[in-house]
Amino acid sequence: MQLTRPIIYLLAVFMLAMVQPANAALTIEITQGVDGALPIAVVPFDTSRVSGKFPVDLAEIIGSDLNRSGVLKAMARGELPASPHYSKDVQYSRWRNVGQDYLVVGRVLESSAGVYTIEFQLLDVLKQKQLVGRSMSAKKRNLRSRAHQISDFIYEQITGTRGAFNTRIAFVRAQKDAARKYVLQVADTDGFNAQNVLESDEPIMSPSWSPDGKSLAYVSFESSRPEIFIQQLATARRTKVSGFSGLNSAPSWSPDGKFLALVLSKDGSPDIYTMNTATKRLKRLTEHRSIDTEPVWSSDGRSIIFTSDRSGSPQLYEVSAEGGRPKRLTFEGNYNSAANVSPDGRYIAMVHGDRGQYKIAQLDRETGNLTVLTDASLDESPSFSPNGKMLLYASTLGNNGLLFAVSIDGRAKHKLSDQDGDIREPVWGPFESK
């Protein structure tokens, strides 16, 4: 009986605003490889000098990272012709004969109980020389993170672009049982180390990373209506920053971390505002009868790109962060929404609807070309990796919400799935400060 629903709302709101390990882990599957990816062999690291069993397989983590990039292709372990751990033990001809361009060797030493030193070398097989070699200390809890850092070194050395493997992603998981519990999670880019940020029986939406990676802004319906919160990840301390009547939605952090762009309908229809996060002072940027929503900042922080249906269907517009007259950006297709701007500002990714199919597309602002990158029909929530080379997005496959990542040339693709529910609204976090 519907009359009892408000009581259920009151009883149902149960929240746990803490970062804690999550039960369900994401699994990764490469769904589309790339011809011509550079061959690299990552030899299992020597862990024979470590007391007890070394808890992770560093070479496996690194190889998986490199494979996901689509730029490199790690040799299958069973095919490795040898297992050297130092560059001096490498016979380059053996690696050249099996078609490898690059080789990674490494070893782990234990400096004291539970404190490790990881050493690795990246070797150029054709030139028969070392490209980079590093030594880093590690503890048990950050071993996976160290492996991702090694992947980043290797990727940057070979491609000249900073790697984004050692970053985090945030997403919303909806559990399938009748109670429909919503969980905001953060995880490593390979789906490991998923941690709960917030759990609620009411929807959680629109996570946005602060530029320092220390906080998330999000929308929570825990009071039976949408309100915007900012939560520090380390302490789980959170503040409600917007709880006006009507919509409080789509928060997006400015590049300098001082402002949130957000959507409020307190003055009528949904419009774009900015809020100074220190003073909570609001500035209204749009004033139109139409739906204006999904604001994101340009990479220089000077303008805001948003979705509006002022022309009759949802399209992307850009307005100065100081306000003024919005300029329309998209003209192809009858549905363009959910903009995300590449770190260099050149590309705008979006949900692109055409003839009933919703795919991820990318607008090149220099050439004006719109390129469709995905081929499913219910794709949404694109988010650039901090190095601008991959796009993370959500899709629906069967009855499951899944995450995918696609390289910005559309060639490499991988899937992150979770058997324990729908996952959606992925956002790729920033680089860790060096």
Add this chain to the structure above:
Amino acid sequence: MKSFHHIKSWLLVALLAVFISACATTQEEMPAGGDGAPVYDQSQSGSSTGIVDGSSSGADASGLEGADGGDGTAIVDGPPMTVMEILEQTEGTLSNRTIYFEFDSAKLTDESLAILETHGNFVAGNGEVAVRLEGHADERGSREYNIALGDRRAQSVRRVLLFQGASSDQVETVSYGEEQPAVSGHDEDAWSKNRRVELIYTVN
């Protein structure tokens, strides 16, 4: 406002009967789904059969017979219904609490308007009643746009209720966008049932 007089309650039922019959007339004149809007079980069977046939039991049906010029004593003699009882009835226009929409639209069909006018009059005539309008969208497109779309749908419904005299204190809106589908599935059949506004009543 809180004390509930029997006289007032009687008047309410009679008034309601008039509105419902007006509404039923409107619906009789409308070809079912004739405007190209999808036809839904709930709105069809809930409102038209229950009312037009006059076959249902309870105050709605009694009221109708009276308003139709039939046996008016059914209302006068029957025990006056409380607001709660009226809301708990499973037939009649007031039991129809879901309004459906076309894709990317917040436009109300004539049929929906007729249903909402009945709700508006009911809310306007009963200060102790509050209604929460929950707007929803189908899963296509982006989530935040769908939140805004659900909000726009809830606002369309709200305007009708206020126009009928409901007070703004009595009407609350919220949008869930595509977050809480009524029906799972990824085809037009499911989508058409998910593009909706639900009217959730509370009695203070």
